[in-house]
Amino acid sequence: xxxxxxxxxxIFLSEAFEQTEELNKLFTHLEKNxxxxxxxEAIFRITHTLKANAAGMGLEDIAAIAHVLEDIFNExxxxxxxxxxxxxxxxxxxxxxxxxxxxxxxxxxxxxKFRGIKTKLEVRVKKLKDEASENNLQDAAHTSQAQLNKDYxxxxxxxxxxxxxxxxxxxxxxxxxxTDAKTGIDMIHAIQALAPSETTxxxxxxxxxxEAAKNKPADDTKIVISENIxxxxxxxxxxxxxxxxxxxxxxxVIALNGEHGKGRLNEYTRLQRITSELQFxxxxxxxxxxxxxxxxxxxxxxxVAAIENKKVNLLLEGTENEIDxxxxxxxxxxxxxxxxxxxxxxxEPKEQRIRQGKGEHGTLKLSAKSEKNEVIIEITDDGxxxxxxxxxxxxxxxxxxxxxxxxxxxxxxxxxxxxxxxFSSAEKITAISxxxxxxxxxxxxxxxxxxxxxxxxxxxxxxxxxxxLPSSMAMKGAxxxxxESGAFAIPLSYTxxxxxxxxxxxHQIGNNLMTTHLDKNISLIYLNDLFNLxxxxxxxxxxxxxxxxxxxxMDEKLHIIIISFNKKDIGFVVNKLLxxxxxxxxxxxxxxxxxxxxxxxxxxxxxxxxxxxxxxxxVNFLFKGSKPSTHQSQFxxxxxx
Amino acid sequence: MESVTExxxxxxxxxxxxxxxxxxxxxxxxxxYALSIEQIKEVVSTPNIARIPLTQSYIKxxxxxRGNVLAIIDLAERFGIASExxxxxxxxxxxxxxxxxxxxxxxxxxxxxNTLRVTDADxxxxxxxxxDSSLGNNYIRGIVKSGNRMIILMDVFKIIxxxxxxxxxxxx
Numbered sequence: 001x002x003x004x005x006x007x008x009x010x011i012f013l014s015e016a017f018e019q020t021e022e023l024n025k026l027f028t029h030l031e032k033n034x035x036x037x038x039x040x041e042a043i044f045r046i047t048h049t050l051k052a053n054a055a056g057m058g059l060e061d062i063a064a065i066a067h068v069l070e071d072i073f074n075e076x077x078x079x080x081x082x083x084x085x086x087x088x089x090x091x092x093x094x095x096x097x098x099x100x101x102x103x104x105x106x107x108x109x110x111x112x113k114f115r116g117i118k119t120k121l122e123v124r125v126k127k128l129k130d131e132a133s134e135n136n137l138q139d140a141a142h143t144s145q146a147q148l149n150k151d152y153x154x155x156x157x158x159x160x161x162x163x164x165x166x167x168x169x170x171x172x173x174x175x176x177x178x179t180d181a182k183t184g185i186d187m188i189h190a191i192q193a194l195a196p197s198e199t200t201x202x203x204x205x206x207x208x209x210x211e212a213a214k215n216k217p218a219d220d221t222k223i224v225i226s227e228n229i230x231x232x233x234x235x236x237x238x239x240x241x242x243x244x245x246x247x248x249x250x251x252x253v254i255a256l257n258g259e260h261g262k263g264r265l266n267e268y269t270r271l272q273r274i275t276s277e278l279q280f281x282x283x284x285x286x287x288x289x290x291x292x293x294x295x296x297x298x299x300x301x302x303x304v305a306a307i308e309n310k311k312v313n314l315l316l317e318g319t320e321n322e323i324d325x326x327x328x329x330x331x332x333x334x335x336x337x338x339x340x341x342x343x344x345x346x347x348e349p350k351e352q353r354i355r356q357g358k359g360e361h362g363t364l365k366l367s368a369k370s371e372k373n374e375v376i377i378e379i380t381d382d383g384x385x386x387x388x389x390x391x392x393x394x395x396x397x398x399x400x401x402x403x404x405x406x407x408x409x410x411x412x413x414x415x416x417x418x419x420x421x422x423f424s425s426a427e428k429i430t431a432i433s434x435x436x437x438x439x440x441x442x443x444x445x446x447x448x449x450x451x452x453x454x455x456x457x458x459x460x461x462x463x464x465x466x467x468x469l470p471s472s473m474a475m476k477g478a479x480x481x482x483x484e485s486g487a488f489a490i491p492l493s494y495t496x497x498x499x500x501x502x503x504x505x506x507h508q509i510g511n512n513l514m515t516t517h518l519d520k521n522i523s524l525i526y527l528n529d530l531f532n533l534x535x536x537x538x539x540x541x542x543x544x545x546x547x548x549x550x551x552x553x554m555d556e557k558l559h560i561i562i563i564s565f566n567k568k569d570i571g572f573v574v575n576k577l578l579x580x581x582x583x584x585x586x587x588x589x590x591x592x593x594x595x596x597x598x599x600x601x602x603x604x605x606x607x608x609x610x611x612x613x614x615x616x617x618x619v620n621f622l623f624k625g626s627k628p629s630t631h632q633s634q635f636x637x638x639x640x641x
Numbered sequence: 642m643e644s645v646t647e648x649x650x651x652x653x654x655x656x657x658x659x660x661x662x663x664x665x666x667x668x669x670x671x672x673x674y675a676l677s678i679e680q681i682k683e684v685v686s687t688p689n690i691a692r693i694p695l696t697q698s699y700i701k702x703x704x705x706x707r708g709n710v711l712a713i714i715d716l717a718e719r720f721g722i723a724s725e726x727x728x729x730x731x732x733x734x735x736x737x738x739x740x741x742x743x744x745x746x747x748x749x750x751x752x753x754x755n756t757l758r759v760t761d762a763d764x765x766x767x768x769x770x771x772x773d774s775s776l777g778n779n780y781i782r783g784i785v786k787s788g789n790r791m792i793i794l795m796d797v798f799k800i801i802x803x804x805x806x807x808x809x810x811x812x813x
Contacts, residue, residue: 245708248708485691485692485694486691486692487691530694531694531695532694533695586710588703588710588712589710589711589712589744589745590743590744591712591744591746591801592693592696592700592703592712595693595695595696596694596695597694597695598693598694601691601703601710603705603708603710607688607689607705608688608689608691608705609688609689609690609691609702609703609704609705609710610691611691611693611703
């Protein structure tokens with residue numbers, strides 16, 4: 001957690017410095033042109049943000065000054081304060097103090113005195129307000145003065161060593177006075193005199209000057225340029241692309257010379273090392289902590305729980321784990337959806353929870369952990385779990401499943417039906433769930449970045465949804481193989497095994513080919529046949545799908561890649577296996593963006609393009625084709641998105 | 642990048658001050674076609690092409706052009722004016738890289754194309770032609786007459802935009 005806090009602090013500091021700089025600039029503009037409404041608005045906004053940020057960081061002093069500035073500009077906005085040179089002097093001073101305070105957060109040093117200027121500015125605001133309601137205040141002022149005299153006789157006498165409590169009380173009273181009446185101003189100075197480091201000088205003007213003098217060494221006119229820079233992600237994307245190309249080019253150079261120049265091994269090793277370090281540095285820049293996303297859920301959970309009238313505690317775990325910024329962006333909507341689902345479908349209404357002895361508050365846990373090149377995000381609730389019977393009923397109603405099939409399926413398989421397009425288990429449509437984006441959209445988003453989703457649900461005890469995500473989108477392991485039409489790659493995240501069997505071991509069942517692998521029956525498909533289809537609707541017909549099978553001889557060894565996706569296994573028969581390789585996948589650009597079964601392309605060491613198979617799309621297509629009920633409409637849906 | 646030779650056939654008539662611009666002329670089948678020069682980014686020798694499954698046959702596939710993976714298209718085959726031998730053996734040595742804000746694709750050509758400077762007056766923009774309805778009717782910008790030559794000036798992106806979806810085989 002420590003490193004996480006440090007990072008937040010760094011971000012705060014860099015922003016705060018920028019904000020004070022911006023304030024300086026805007027004050028200057030405003031000083032030249034007192035009617036600059038835009039500048040006034042901007043200052044108001046900046047001080048407001050700064051106040052909120054500082055308060056969030058627990059930096060009360062900074063927040064306090066920003067707060068006063070905000071108040072003043074609120075008055076300026078409504079033309080209650082007229083701008084004059086005197087005010088600007090104070091504003092610039094206040095900003096200097098802000099700078100000094102922020103600096104102090106960065107490198108702790110002598111404490112910065114800020115109360116003088118704060119008080120002075122506060123008084124300005126109060127004066128205004130008081131003028132409006134002066135009459136009302138007279139009485140209050142008298143009472144408070146009397147009380148003050150009574151309360152503070154003792155501390156004023158014991159000036160040598162005022163206790164902390166006394167000081168606190170004093171400052172609290174300062175506030176009381178300020179809200180009471182103008183007459184309080186004199187008393188403030190008296191109370192301020194209690195602070196050991198401050199003089200009894202009753203003139204705030206002078207004490208401010210002194211503060212400024214004391215703070216001098218810290219801020220002076222030294223220009224501080226922030227140590228953090230903001231970069232648009234687009235630039236990083238570009239950089240990453242270039243690094244990807246560099247790696248491809250490096251592989252190519254090494255492959256070209258490898259055969260001849262064995263003696264150059266050293267140079268190549270160095271090149272290899274530098275490029276891979278470069279790659280990891282670039283990837284590292286793109287990593288952000290998951291709390292960037294997780295922290296947004298405090299509010300979301302609160303809002304959803306309020307609407308659903310449920311009580312939910314949010315727990316965050318492992319927020320310091322890092323993940324590629326773009327991946328976080330892609331999954332953010334999915335995560336929101338999953339969290340909403342967990343609250344509105346998972347966690348029970350409080351009456352029901354109490355009846356079941358679970359405790360009024362439901363718990364929702366978001367946790368992240370890193371494992372090798374993956375980040376695993378879990379959304380856990382302690383609600384009622386997913387009821388397979390309800391899912392099955394719904395699936396049958398929606399025509400995703402027949403009654404006979406439902407009775408054959410395991411509970412687990414049934415639960416996974418919630419990922420099917422067109423499935424939405426919300427029985428009534430509420431503001432939160434059932435807005436048309438279903439779990440299938442979540443699934444698609446996760447698939448698109450090569451991640452996986454799994455569900456573990458215990459009826460009555462809760463549900464855990466696990467997202468396994470690549471921590472970086474840049475490189476992925478892939479298996480290269482050859483088909484009639486050239487080389488293809490398939491991401492290793494989908495491959496389960498590679499086997500070589502002879503045709504004898506393959507059985508034809510109807511139009512399907514099956515074999516056994518590790519005691520499990522697996523459907524086989526010749527990718528060549530699939531890719532040679534003239535129309536996708538021919539996929540069920542024997543003469544197309546079994547063309548290669550019928551042609552091959554009985555003893556021929558067949559290379560099969562077994563892929564696994566969404567708990568479905570299938571074997572792809574390929575011509576030849578090539579190698580395993582780290583690839584940089586690029587999406588195909590327009591006009592080929594909607595090409596089926598291909599998710600992108602990579603450039604190989606020899607400069608040739610190698611297409612990357614979209615395994616999820618192929619598996620979905622093949623298994624959909626075999627579904628009984630909604631055969632036709634499924635096909636249409638498949639082609640239209 | 643192959644050098645592109647320029648033959649200025651038409652002297653610019655300075656008196657009339659007509660707007661002149663350059664076009665890139667290439668052969669498809671036995672006819673001459675042209676694109677306006679700003680649509681063309683470069684001419685390269687055709688890279689190895691990876692065929693994309695389940696696309697129309699005139700989409701030859703994708704190739705690596707300076708680190709970019711671009712779709713490569715045979716317009717001759719699309720127009721139905723390519724000979725069998727051309728389709729099967731891929732005699733197209735060069736690729737024109739054409740780019741708009743939205744698209745960047747390669748177009749196969751047999752020979753290094755020429756540039757030609759023409760003026761607006763050289764272009765007959767309302768040719769009385771029976772348009773091929775399958776290609777849409779506005780991809781031809783006009784006919785350029787240059788001596789005995791008749792050059793078809795087209796807007797390649799009109800073709801691509803229209804066919805964007807048709808590139809990919811449908812289920813029906």
